[in-house]
Amino acid sequence: MTLPVAESFGNAWAPAGPAMLFCPADRPERYQKAADRADVVILDLEDAVAPENRVAAREALIAHPLDPDRTVVRINPAGTGDYRRDLAALSDTNYRVVMLAKAETVGSVTETAIQTIALIETPTGVVRVNDIAAGVNCIGLMWGAEDLVAGLGGKSSRFGPDEPRSGTYRDVARHARSAVRLAAAASGKFAVDSVHIDFRDIDGLRDEVTDAVALGYAATACIHPSQVEIIRAGYSPSDEELQWARRVIDGAAEFGGGVFSIDGQMIDGPVFRQAEAVLSRAAASAASSTEASPAPTT
Template sequence: MRTTIMVMRSKLFVPASRPELFGKALACAADALSFDLEDAVAQSRKAEARANLTAFLRDLPPTGKTIVVRVNAFGTAEFEADLVALAGLPVDVINLPMAQDEDTVLQAIAAIERGEVCNPAVRPLKILLNIETFRALRKAARLASVHPRVTGLQIGYADLLEPCGIARSDSAALAHIRLAVRLAAAEAGIAAYDGAFAAVTDVEGYRAECKAAKRHGFAGKSCIHPSQITIANEIFMPDANEIAWARKVVSAAANAEASGIGAYLLDGQMIDKPFLERARAVVALAGRFQTEA
């Protein structure tokens, strides 16, 4: 079980074919930037997009943001070209689309590792797997646990819903998918991140999905427009009441442990290990962003 959780309350998609957006993306408040070489780039512009991205990343100083690159699917010539182009560049996470089964993911990771062997100065890349096929959803728990480099699962709603004719607005369907992905991620000790919301002008719709994803234990949500970033950052942070309660739980736990007590009452609620672990995670997240209760 892994416990490395990437803090990505908001992750802004940036098409690699749009270099005029790169500087603006760096200046935004998103925790992570996901430069896209896959669906957002027309097939005829794949090579151009790779050249844009490598030129930008080559001289990129430390930014404080998590740098994600969504590569093309494993098994395509574009995937191999993406890895060659990205070798040695300051990338933190490879977002692997169309993760169908364990063997496919392991082969993709092996290809990534071969590139790192050729470039020993490169830091080990983390893998964010997209759960966006029927098979991947069914096998999500196995995919989440297939390799230590897999440190997050991310939902791809369009690829899951559109082929079935399931309405994007069907809250029951979304809840089913989120719970399946979140529980799979939890079994592996990694985070789950909610997928994109395409209706950019529907601010309240995006906010509602963020709130639902947070209730289901998700760590963040994709943003396809800068206007969504502030909402995601706000909602995927614990609020003042959550932080105050978490600090109270952690403080009470220290006293209980000193007395050899494993479970105890706090304001009428029974507290034991699962509640304490969650409280510690809330306090850690709040401390990272210097949030004051």
């Protein structure tokens, strides 16, 4: 396969569901298990693979293909030798979407010449995120907390157990998260929320998913299969939300698109769009549940 020249992607790729699971590219025995469990697999050629294992990882990427519609390949940062070698390996696969690690310029995104999710995880990337999001082949954004804080010379993206707001993001991480979401929306691209690295912290993940949904994130990345169902459940609207959304849509049709009220709540254009978003999440959740294979038993 020859990588396509960058162009305006009228039918740009989008996540098949909200749970995007990272899988080390040098562990091909895990590929199918990850695909069976998650909505999207992110085959990782960067941080999850030791530099000395990247040749084997690229060979595995080629030899063990997954469904390209449900697979993203995270490649190494622009300007590195591994970046070039990663793109060369992709030319021997049917994968059509990459995640560019440590994206810092719009040029580094367009240079891939393939649909690209820009991973914003450095101070420079955060400062330039609006320009990056506008890139012609940038189809979405994701942000990363730990590399960002390392780039600041810090030691933790979250408040510690003995600090107020224990376990939640520090303000600089929250700023990056907001900046990524705003830039994605302004450019009409989807946004993926960062991983919750403590996979044992179910309540913390659940809270972050709830917040991501409230802010219009399309998906949440994860590092452990046990996180998948928590993410899916968080993105799936409750029966009460669905009932409210349907009443809003029906009311708008009845009142001809004008302002009206439901149970004392004024319904206007922005609220109508929120109701549409709830129904869209419900449809995506239903599609994800239909396509998902049974979870592995081992």
